[in-house]
Amino acid sequence: MSEKTIPHVWDEEDFEAIREAHCVHRKGITISQAVEQYSTWSRKYEKDLCPGRYKGPMIAGKVVADYFEDDREKKKIIDIAAGTGFVAEHLKTHGFVHIDALEPSSKMLLRAKEKGLYEDYYTEYLCEVQLPIPNDTYDCAVSSGGMGEGHIPCSGIPEMIRIVKPGGIICIIMREVFLRDVDEYKDRLEPLMDSLEKEGKWRQVSRVIIPNYFIVMSGIVFLYRVI
Numbered sequence: 001m002s003e004k005t006i007p008h009v010w011d012e013e014d015f016e017a018i019r020e021a022h023c024v025h026r027k028g029i030t031i032s033q034a035v036e037q038y039s040t041w042s043r044k045y046e047k048d049l050c051p052g053r054y055k056g057p058m059i060a061g062k063v064v065a066d067y068f069e070d071d072r073e074k075k076k077i078i079d080i081a082a083g084t085g086f087v088a089e090h091l092k093t094h095g096f097v098h099i100d101a102l103e104p105s106s107k108m109l110l111r112a113k114e115k116g117l118y119e120d121y122y123t124e125y126l127c128e129v130q131l132p133i134p135n136d137t138y139d140c141a142v143s144s145g146g147m148g149e150g151h152i153p154c155s156g157i158p159e160m161i162r163i164v165k166p167g168g169i170i171c172i173i174m175r176e177v178f179l180r181d182v183d184e185y186k187d188r189l190e191p192l193m194d195s196l197e198k199e200g201k202w203r204q205v206s207r208v209i210i211p212n213y214f215i216v217m218s219g220i221v222f223l224y225r226v227i
Contacts, residue, residue, distance in 0.1 A: 014215055017048040021214070029150035031104070031125055038083070039107040046084055046111075054086075054214050056144035056173050061090025063171050063221060064140055067205075073097045075139040078163065080126055081146025085112035091142075092117070100138075102126065128155035136165040147174035147189075149182050154192050161201050164226045170202065176209060176218040193222065202226050 024037045072095040082101035101118040103109045104125040205223040213219025
């Protein structure tokens with residue numbers, strides 16, 4: 001039996017993880033409220049979003065590793081909406097060394113610092129405001145779980161492109177349903193991505209739907225190459 005056909009057997013901890021995730025993605029939540037909610041959640045975030053429930057970080061590590069088959073130890077990566085460092089943990093298992101974190105919740109970043117996962121830490125929110133990072137700094141920007149209600153707005157995408165070198169990649173992983181249910185993204189995010197491609201800012205490498213990305217919810221993986 002394939003992974004797609006195995007029914008998920010729910011338990012109380014699954015429902016608790018769903019409740020916590022709903023709190024940080026609830027309709028109308030502001031970025032400051034989301035940051036506060038994540039800071040509260042930081043104490044049990046890793047338990048709730050363990051690999052059996054949340055596949056985003058594992059997928060992120062594999063997608064980036066599949067693209068960069070050689071010289072991984074030389075690549076410079078920024079993990080956007082880094083949280084407690086799940087994505088960095090998977091990147092490191094694939095041989096990536098130079099990883100920076102960008103995360104608006106200082107308490108989430110503190111957990112990541114305790115693990116020594118990153119070289120530089122930016123307690124920043126990705127939006128239209130220019131980050132304190134020079135142009136063309138990174139070979140890769142990756143974000144798993146950074147998109148959602150009150151999370152990274154569409155206006156943050158051009159800033160993501162700005163800090164990645166031409167020839168570098170951007171990997172965005174999110175719940176598929178957010179493309180339809182989040183007003184910020186509905187009929188806006190993918191048209192913006194297409195518009196930026198027409199402007200010659202980047203080129204789509206792949207767009208893949210992932211089943212059971214978060215428990216039984218599907219995810220979507222966007223991979224773009226910066227031009």
